[in-house]
Amino acid sequence: MSLFEEDLKKLKAKILEMGGLVESAIKDSVRSLTDRDNALAESVIKKDHIINALDVEIDEEAIKLIARMQPKGSDLRFITTAMKITTDLERMGDICVNIAERALEINREPILKPYIDIPRMRELAQGMTRDALDAFMNKDQRLATDVIMRDDEVDDLKYGIVEELLSLMMLDPSKVSRGMKITFVAQYLERFADHATNIAEMAIYLVVGKIIRHTTYASDQADSAT
Amino acid sequence: MSLFEEDLKKLKAKILEMGGLVESAIKDSVRSLTDRDNALAESVIKKDHIINALDVEIDEEAIKLIARMQPKGSDLRFITTAMKITTDLERMGDICVNIAERALEINREPILKPYIDIPRMRELAQGMTRDALDAFMNKDQRLATDVIMRDDEVDDLKYGIVEELLSLMMLDPSKVSRGMKITFVAQYLERFADHATNIAEMAIYLVVGKIIRHTTYASDQADSAT
Numbered sequence: 400m401s402l403f404e405e406d407l408k409k410l411k412a413k414i415l416e417m418g419g420l421v422e423s424a425i426k427d428s429v430r431s432l433t434d435r436d437n438a439l440a441e442s443v444i445k446k447d448h449i450i451n452a453l454d455v456e457i458d459e460e461a462i463k464l465i466a467r468m469q470p471k472g473s474d475l476r477f478i479t480t481a482m483k484i485t486t487d488l489e490r491m492g493d494i495c496v497n498i499a500e501r502a503l504e505i506n507r508e509p510i511l512k513p514y515i516d517i518p519r520m521r522e523l524a525q526g527m528t529r530d531a532l533d534a535f536m537n538k539d540q541r542l543a544t545d546v547i548m549r550d551d552e553v554d555d556l557k558y559g560i561v562e563e564l565l566s567l568m569m570l571d572p573s574k575v576s577r578g579m580k581i582t583f584v585a586q587y588l589e590r591f592a593d594h595a596t597n598i599a600e601m602a603i604y605l606v607v608g609k610i611i612r613h614t615t616y617a618s619d620q621a622d623s624a625t
Numbered sequence: 626m627s628l629f630e631e632d633l634k635k636l637k638a639k640i641l642e643m644g645g646l647v648e649s650a651i652k653d654s655v656r657s658l659t660d661r662d663n664a665l666a667e668s669v670i671k672k673d674h675i676i677n678a679l680d681v682e683i684d685e686e687a688i689k690l691i692a693r694m695q696p697k698g699s700d701l702r703f704i705t706t707a708m709k710i711t712t713d714l715e716r717m718g719d720i721c722v723n724i725a726e727r728a729l730e731i732n733r734e735p736i737l738k739p740y741i742d743i744p745r746m747r748e749l750a751q752g753m754t755r756d757a758l759d760a761f762m763n764k765d766q767r768l769a770t771d772v773i774m775r776d777d778e779v780d781d782l783k784y785g786i787v788e789e790l791l792s793l794m795m796l797d798p799s800k801v802s803r804g805m806k807i808t809f810v811a812q813y814l815e816r817f818a819d820h821a822t823n824i825a826e827m828a829i830y831l832v833v834g835k836i837i838r839h840t841t842y843a844s845d846q847a848d849s850a851t
Contacts, residue, residue, distance in 0.1 A: 461705075462702060465691065465701060466697045466698070466701055471692045472692070475692055479688060479691070479705060479708055482705055482708070482709065486709055565805060568798070568801045568805075569799075570798070572794070572795040572798060575801065576791055579787075579791060579805070582805065583812075586809075586812070
């Protein structure tokens with residue numbers, strides 16, 4: 400294995416590590432809400448700095464790798480794309496912090512209704528993240544396309560949640576404040592899935608060479624990002 | 626002027642062009658709401674593809690520039706940072722589309738209350754965008770820091786809007802649906818300003834060399850991103 404391949408392998412490992420931490424964070428933040436577990440919410444907030452540190456590290460190493468090895472073609476594309484992907488992962492970590500913060504607020508009040516679609520959104524969004532990163536690492540266009548398709552399901556769940564909460568809030572004003580906060584959580588999950596979709600689009604970009612972003616998927620993305 | 630400087634100048638011009646389009650989009654999308662101007666909302670939605678096309682173009686040119694000129698040090702950092710910044714600008718364009726879409730929905734219903742803080746948020750967010758890009762282009766650390774500070778004001782306005790709308794919604798259930806949609810607009814504006822803040826942070830990164838992201842500002846960012 401060449402020195403370049405060695406360095407690239409390390410870079411990939413760090414990105415996967417970051418992805419794993421983001422997956423844990425989304426799982427734990429939603430669990431802190433559904434299980435009304437404040438300690439878990441606090442731990443998500445406390446651990447976010449580890450994700451942030453990896454973002455900085457990967458950026459620095461990618462820059463060094465380009466400067467030292469002067470890669471071209473698909474290697475150069477891989478590294479610059481990796482730098483963009485870690486920005487998405489870092490913001491996904493921030494979203495988990497936001498969910499945990501809302502959980503701490505929501506958990507102070509009586510339960511509004513059992514959570515069914517929120518955990519389902521989380522499950523989908525988490526799976527999309529894992530698969531988007533796999534697609535990126537393995538240049539797997541089919542898997543990346545599949546991730547992009549799954550985003551519609553997340554959007555549909557979010558619309559359903561917002562509609563249901565709106566009805567509850569209109570019938571009973573005492574539910575307005577809680578309903579609004581749970582709506583925020585549904586929006587966070589939708590944005591989380593949007594970031595996974597962005598990663599999948601970049602994975603396709605890497606395979607196809609030309610940028611497919613903003614062609615077929617652009618309108619769906621804009622539609623869904625509420 | 627060397628060939629590299631020439632190419633870099635072109636790249637900068639394209640980024641500024643993209644920034645100008647994003648500034649117009651945020652101005653028009655909010656005006657489509659405050660002036661109940663559906664044609665303006667439609668035009669924001671229609672013109673988003675121009676912003677997207679610039680994102681793709683800048684990415685391609687940045688990759689070519691690195692491959693051909695093999696820049697190091699601050700030039701390399703500038704170009705990879707530019708690639709990240711255009712991702713922010715592209716998503717800011719998407720947010721303007723979202724605002725325009727909500728405007729079309731909200732404009733169908735009777736006016737809830739005069740818009741005062743939403744245009745103020747827009748003004749701040751737009752100014753932050755312009756200054757963040759200027760700070761990036763001119764490596765102006767002081768201006769970038771100022772942009773980051775202004776984000777707090779945007780966040781405060783958003784909290785005020787959400788609180789006010791919550792009260793209206795609790796008093797009168799017929800206002801719940803409209804109140805929720807206007808809350809979404811306030812959130813979009815907050816996210817728009819967050820992207821401007823991200824650009825300002827990257828501008829500082831460019832000056833300082835070391836990444837300052839996620840150090841002093843990280844917790845503010847996470848706090849505010851609701």
